[in-house]
Amino acid sequence: MAFINFLKPKNQLEEGGRTAALIQRDEGEPEKKCPNCHKDIPLSRLWANRLVCPCGYHFRMKARQRIQMLADKGSFQELYAEMKAGNPLNFPGYKEKVENVRAATGEKEGVVCGTMKIGKQECCLFAMEPYFMMGSMGSVVGEKITLLFEYAAQNRMPVIGFAVSGGARMQEGLLSLMQMAKTSAAVKRHSDAGLLYIAVLTDPTTGGVTASFAMEADIILAEPAATVGFAGARVIEQTTRKSLPKGFQKSEFVLEHGFIDAIVARTNQRKFLAELLKMHNGG
Amino acid sequence: MSLIPYTRVKIARGNERPTGIDYIKHIFKGFIEFHGDRRYSDDHAVVGGIARLAGNPVTVIAIEKGRTAKERTYRNFGAAHPEGYRKALRLMKQAEKFGRPVICFVDTSGAYCGIGAEERGQGQAIAENLMEMSTLCVPVISILIGEGGSGGALALAASDRVWMLQNAVYSVISPEGCASILWKDAAKAETAAARLKLTAEDAKNLGVIERILSENDIGKKEFYDRIGTLLTEELNELSNDLDLVGKRYERFRRIGADVVDKEQL
Numbered sequence: 001m002a003f004i005n006f007l008k009p010k011n012q013l014e015e016g017g018r019t020a021a022l023i024q025r026d027e028g029e030p031e032k033k034c035p036n037c038h039k040d041i042p043l044s045r046l047w048a049n050r051l052v053c054p055c056g057y058h059f060r061m062k063a064r065q066r067i068q069m070l071a072d073k074g075s076f077q078e079l080y081a082e083m084k085a086g087n088p089l090n091f092p093g094y095k096e097k098v099e100n101v102r103a104a105t106g107e108k109e110g111v112v113c114g115t116m117k118i119g120k121q122e123c124c125l126f127a128m129e130p131y132f133m134m135g136s137m138g139s140v141v142g143e144k145i146t147l148l149f150e151y152a153a154q155n156r157m158p159v160i161g162f163a164v165s166g167g168a169r170m171q172e173g174l175l176s177l178m179q180m181a182k183t184s185a186a187v188k189r190h191s192d193a194g195l196l197y198i199a200v201l202t203d204p205t206t207g208g209v210t211a212s213f214a215m216e217a218d219i220i221l222a223e224p225a226a227t228v229g230f231a232g233a234r235v236i237e238q239t240t241r242k243s244l245p246k247g248f249q250k251s252e253f254v255l256e257h258g259f260i261d262a263i264v265a266r267t268n269q270r271k272f273l274a275e276l277l278k279m280h281n282g283g
Numbered sequence: 284m285s286l287i288p289y290t291r292v293k294i295a296r297g298n299e300r301p302t303g304i305d306y307i308k309h310i311f312k313g314f315i316e317f318h319g320d321r322r323y324s325d326d327h328a329v330v331g332g333i334a335r336l337a338g339n340p341v342t343v344i345a346i347e348k349g350r351t352a353k354e355r356t357y358r359n360f361g362a363a364h365p366e367g368y369r370k371a372l373r374l375m376k377q378a379e380k381f382g383r384p385v386i387c388f389v390d391t392s393g394a395y396c397g398i399g400a401e402e403r404g405q406g407q408a409i410a411e412n413l414m415e416m417s418t419l420c421v422p423v424i425s426i427l428i429g430e431g432g433s434g435g436a437l438a439l440a441a442s443d444r445v446w447m448l449q450n451a452v453y454s455v456i457s458p459e460g461c462a463s464i465l466w467k468d469a470a471k472a473e474t475a476a477a478r479l480k481l482t483a484e485d486a487k488n489l490g491v492i493e494r495i496l497s498e499n500d501i502g503k504k505e506f507y508d509r510i511g512t513l514l515t516e517e518l519n520e521l522s523n524d525l526d527l528v529g530k531r532y533e534r535f536r537r538i539g540a541d542v543v544d545k546e547q548l
Contacts, residue, residue: 088489088539089480139539146536168433170456170464173479174491177455178538180434181441184413185532192418208455210406211394211434216414230406230434231396235460239396249401259404 032059036225050266058203058223058266062105063112063127066162070125070270075117080147084108085140085172094171097133105131109140110165113148115157119274121281124152127162128209130202137209138169142179145213149186149197158196158277163214167207180212187216196280198273201228201251201260219276220260221269222251228260286450288485289476292458294450295429296392301502303330303345303361303388306428309507310514311336311343317377319370323403326367328359328391331374333383337515342378344371344439345388348429361430362395365408368438372412379421384518387425387439392457394435409438416441417535418528422521424514426496427451427483443521443531446494446513447483448501453491454481490538 031040036057046052050069051059061069067076087095102108110132115124126148128135135141145161152159168176190197199217203226210230214220222228229249237244247253251263264272286294294300307314311334319325331344348361371387378385394405416423423442431440431453447453458476459469466474486492494513500506521527 089478091478143540168455170461170479172539173455173481174453174486174489175539177433177437177453178491178535180409180437181413181417182535182538184410184441185417185535188414188417189532191414207406208434211409211438212413213410215404215407215410229401230394230409231401236396236398236401240398242398244398248398257402257404259407 034059052266056224056265058225060130060164060203061266062131063107063129063162066127067112067114067116067125069266070118070160070273071116072118072120076114076125077116078112078114079151080113080144082108083140083144085138087171088139088175089171089173091171091173097171101132105129107132109144110135110137110169111141111144113144118160118270118277121274121277122157123277124148124155124157124159125161126159128164130164133169134166134204135164135209136166136169136176137179138172138176139179141169142176142182145183146179146186149183149190153186153190153193153195156193156195158198158280159190160198160200160273160277161213161217162200162202163205163209164202165205165207165209165214167209177208180208183213184216187213191216191218196277198276200264200269200273202226204228206230206232215259221262221264221272222254222260224251224263224265226251228254287473287477288452288479288482289458289473291450291482292430292452292472292476295452297429298350300429302350303347303390303428305502306388306426306507306510307334307343307345309504310511311341314343317374320366320373322366322369324364324366326359326364326370327357328361328363328395329367329370331370336386336511336518340381340383341518342374342383342385343388344374344385346391346436346439348390359395361391362393363391363435364395364397364400365403365405368394368408368412371439372415375416375419375423379419382421384422384424384522385419385442386514387423387442389425389427389431389436389439390429391432391435392430393432394438409434412438413441417532420528422518422524422527423531424517424521426510427453427492432457441531441535443527443534444494444517445492446496447486447492448496449483449498451483452476452481453483453486454479 029042034053037055111128113126197217198219201222314334316332349355349358424444425440425442427447458472461475462471463469483495
């Protein structure tokens with residue numbers, strides 16, 4: 001069901017992307033295979049369409065690419081950029097792993113935070129980084145998100161958060177687990193101050209992040225066909241020895257069960273978010 | 284006496300250990316059970332209601348694993364569905380309304396991993412508990428009596444005080460799960476258990492819990508009496524705290540905040 005929806009363009013941008021994809025391309029241009037429609041899509045075309053395949057498949061996107069896609073030009077100002085994780089449990093191999101990921105991604109940690117404007121609307125933003133240990137939440141991710149909500153509460157600003165996470169980061173053990181309680185308390189304070197929080201769940205949003213700030217927003221959006229759930233599908237299959245229903249834990253499934261407000265294609269997000277911010281900002 | 288962490292895990296999972304209901308029965312008087320989440324169903328893995336502690340009404344909530352095979356099936360082995368967490372939250376809100384403190388006994392390998400649990404928002408249920416508990420206006424004390432399995436345990440332990448029995452364990456992931464992710468080999472659980480720092484001493488050193496309860500006389504009258512006395516004393520202190528919610532915020536706020544700058548890689 002979910003994938004059939006992709007066939008129909010939902011907006012002009014998608015439509016434009018589809019027509020554009022048919023244009024003859026240069027010989028030898030690098031391309032990427034879409035895991036959904038199995039077509040080879042020229043990279044330039046993908047970039048122009050915000051990493052969305054003409055078939056509607058949303059490729060994984062880096063945190064800074066999202067920010068670039070959303071923010072009014074030059075409006076993003078990063079916060080807490082210098083914050084790095086230690087190895088609080090002296091977990092063997094963790095230090096090396098993080099160092100490798102840092103070198104590969106150019107990111108210091110699994111979330112990028114800051115302030116920016118979308119369609120002239122000011123907001124705080126966090127975007128989790130899928131290429132940094134799959135956006136897993138350790139002390140730094142928890143601390144940065146908590147600081148951002150505290151900053152937003154103090155400055156009476158809305159928060160937009162892009163979630164992507166495999167869950168709590170096990171190499172920081174209980175400290176990771178406690179970040180769930182910590183971030184939740186910060187979200188609650190921000191919420192009690194009457195301020196808006198919009199979460200956008202992207203593929204995949206699971207585990208301790210689903211069980212904390214991802215599911216605590218006033219408005220919860222998701223990208224099409226994103227995996228959104230608490231337990232991993234394989235674990236559920238092994239535990240219950242039952243085959244999973246079709247589209248299980250996909251955003252369309254979660255929408256159907258009443259846990260998200262709307263599915264918004266990436267090509268439409270900037271407009272959508274700007275409008276939501278405006279409507280909560282006195283029109 | 285120093286046991287290796289994985290031995291602790293096995294003890295914590297042990298069949299002969301007192302379960303949630305034993306604590307309710309022996310520490311409190313006149314327990315009246317309240318059922319259901321008022322949304323969907325009554326989760327048998329979570330037992331809750333009101334009782335008296337040193338004469339005063341309190342709300343008591345326990346995750347119950349059951350002991351016999353039949354009980355364990357009925358209690359779903361202490362793995363709660365979203366309804367269990369929603370029942371717990373309903374009872375906590377009720378406690379807040381009537382000014383009763385809340386005491387939780389936690390013993391779970393984790394929130395249930397199942398199709399229905401996902402369909403009815405397991406993640407959302409836990410998240411809501413964490414959020415709502417952070418501003419609950421009455422004292423909340425949680426005691427980990429056996430397994431403290433990840434988010435499913437934390438959803439009843441975002442509290443003013445968290446205590447652990449000497450051989451209870453508290454972890455972000457089961458040692459088996461950790462081993463199978465890191466080394467694709469669940470048999471390396473013993474190594475994982477040591478690395479996860481999941482014992483009561485570890486949790487105390489990490490600033491995650493306040494107190495370790497001795498198990499020397501576990502299951503005996505003196506054991507329950509001692510816990511009852513400690514709870515009474517602690518609740519007296521918490522009840523007089525005018526900044527209860529602020530301090531609860533700080534309790535979690537500081538965790539992980541210090542490791543960030545101190546130990547740069």
